[in-house]
Amino acid sequence: KDSYSVTLLPGDGIGPEITSATVGALNALTSHTSWSINFKESLIGGAALDATDNKDAFPDSSLEECRKADSILLACIGGYKWDNNPREARPETGLLKMRSEMGLFANLRPAKVLPQLIGASTLKPEVITGVDIMVVRELTGDVYFGTPKGIDVVDGERVGYNNMIYKESEIRRIARVAGEVAMKRGGKICSVEKSNVLDVSQLWKEVTIDVMEKEFPKIDLSHMYVDNAAMQLIRYPKQFDTIVTGNIFGDILSDEASMLVGSLGMLPSASIGSSGPGVFEPCHGSAPDIAGEDKANPLAMILSAAMMLRYDLGRGEEADVLERAVEMCLDEGWRTGDIKQEGDGCTLVGCKEMGKKVEAAI
């Protein structure tokens, strides 16, 4: 293929700024390649709510655009403006609809500590040096989408409930993704659940063991309860290579793991399905407090674009180039506010300038 179509979902807050820095970096990259990328923008989140009279945070028109594309780059969503909307009219609801409608059942969230930013973490340097964890989070099941759910009145009082539920086939396919990911890494998987209490976790554990035994006999599989995992991530993070877990535990643990790295501003993620385009997005939120002020860190989105090149467009070499360009910028001492530390001798730059530095490094 010599031309790819990529749908851009700039979303809200700092989204448009980091999207344009990312597009700049990708254009700089493809000016050296025989292939090119065509970008097309679509709406999601608050931007989509504004455009649809608060009806849909991921309109069908956006869904169609996404389905047609070779891949999707999402910036971030949400903001004060929509915070008090009912759940149906919240930016997050668009994100959940996108994941579900596009079948993006696997969320890959690397937490790799960069030597240049080792001081940015609240953990001691000796604890986090060399940490390189990949969290493989299931993304379209669990208590997020389980039914029955709702708020009913029973015996004169309200009762709220959501079903924490997994089918064998759902566990099987995420375990396979984890197996494939781990085979390309350290070959070690820690499956995180709460099987000492929950039936759904019991099934999770059994199916995970079955998949690994039959399909990935070389994988070193271990099991950990989610409460212990939350502890071990802080106590001794180097013990982890690949973590596989359900949607809600993965939501919590991947955010926790991101703190090892110091700043969310550096963390990319990939959401992929069994076929069709994936969605690549930074782990951070839309930071409405600094939106429009050219203070945002575009590097997590640029690193997400690298994941897109590698996973969706099959352009691993160019992904490497992009990742190395980001590292070069850090080595050269360029820092946005979120990763700047007192007395680090580095130079504070804005979002635009950081984008230009990456382009130059390419």
Place this chain on the structure above:
Amino acid sequence: KDSYSVTLLPGDGIGPEITSATVGALNALTSHTSWSINFKESLIGGAALDATDNKDAFPDSSLEECRKADSILLACIGGYKWDNNPREARPETGLLKMRSEMGLFANLRPAKVLPQLIGASTLKPEVITGVDIMVVRELTGDVYFGTPKGIDVVDGERVGYNNMIYKESEIRRIARVAGEVAMKRGGKICSVEKSNVLDVSQLWKEVTIDVMEKEFPKIDLSHMYVDNAAMQLIRYPKQFDTIVTGNIFGDILSDEASMLVGSLGMLPSASIGSSGPGVFEPCHGSAPDIAGEDKANPLAMILSAAMMLRYDLGRGEEADVLERAVEMCLDEGWRTGDIKQEGDGCTLVGCKEMGKKVEAAI
């Protein structure tokens, strides 16, 4: 009252050792008071399974003993021996039965950083100095006890599920406990849930707001999503005073918070109901790897006994004495293996000796 009855549940692993150190400390304390404590042992966990032919990890005889007592001191449960039992015959199942049968709906887990042990944490000293968090975890509801639950076969494949469910009255009573606790502390509560996704969390949030507005108007109430809370506990733990949350989120976050303190070996907890005796226990597990070797740290259980004196026996002054005795031992430089650090100039002691040091300090 001049005599209290306390049921001891030594449980498994290091349980018996730390129980006898704790009883020693309590006896030393009551040798100076006009009132006394009568201890009676009962079975729970693996010890109970062994005695009942793997039938019941909390037999009705233990339940009766506990109900009759003024308070209950639990050490810890579990061990390799029972790890592969089916869930009905696991030590943890006894714990869950105890909580539920005795109506212990509120679990208080303080995470207070002690200046003497500041170096034991993997977090930087400046991040944790002064941290003093109380996690108020709901303990008898949520996905832990929700029905329907099970593993069924649907359309030819297994499906595992548990219901994440809260009634308004359950949320109301735990919010009240949090309100009372917070009024005696910094007056600040952070309610942790996932109301951007879950109906049950939406209800949690609404009811919590209602309780605070009507019954605790002076409380400074804030709300945080559980993924963000997992992050903020590491990023800037000093922002928290009292955290109130559901059973599973509390399970995860209280274990995470305990890592701020450095060692689980120092952390007490209290589980209380609306009437009847409470259960006081250390947060750590049964450490089967060092069981019987006189290496365990009895201080978390001794601090749990202090919580018992304060909450169940109404002996706050004596609770203070016990807590100060523990601090004195640390100041004097006595350390069990789990809190000993290289080059700290402290003296390594065993479980028994640490108990004696506390007795002496009293």
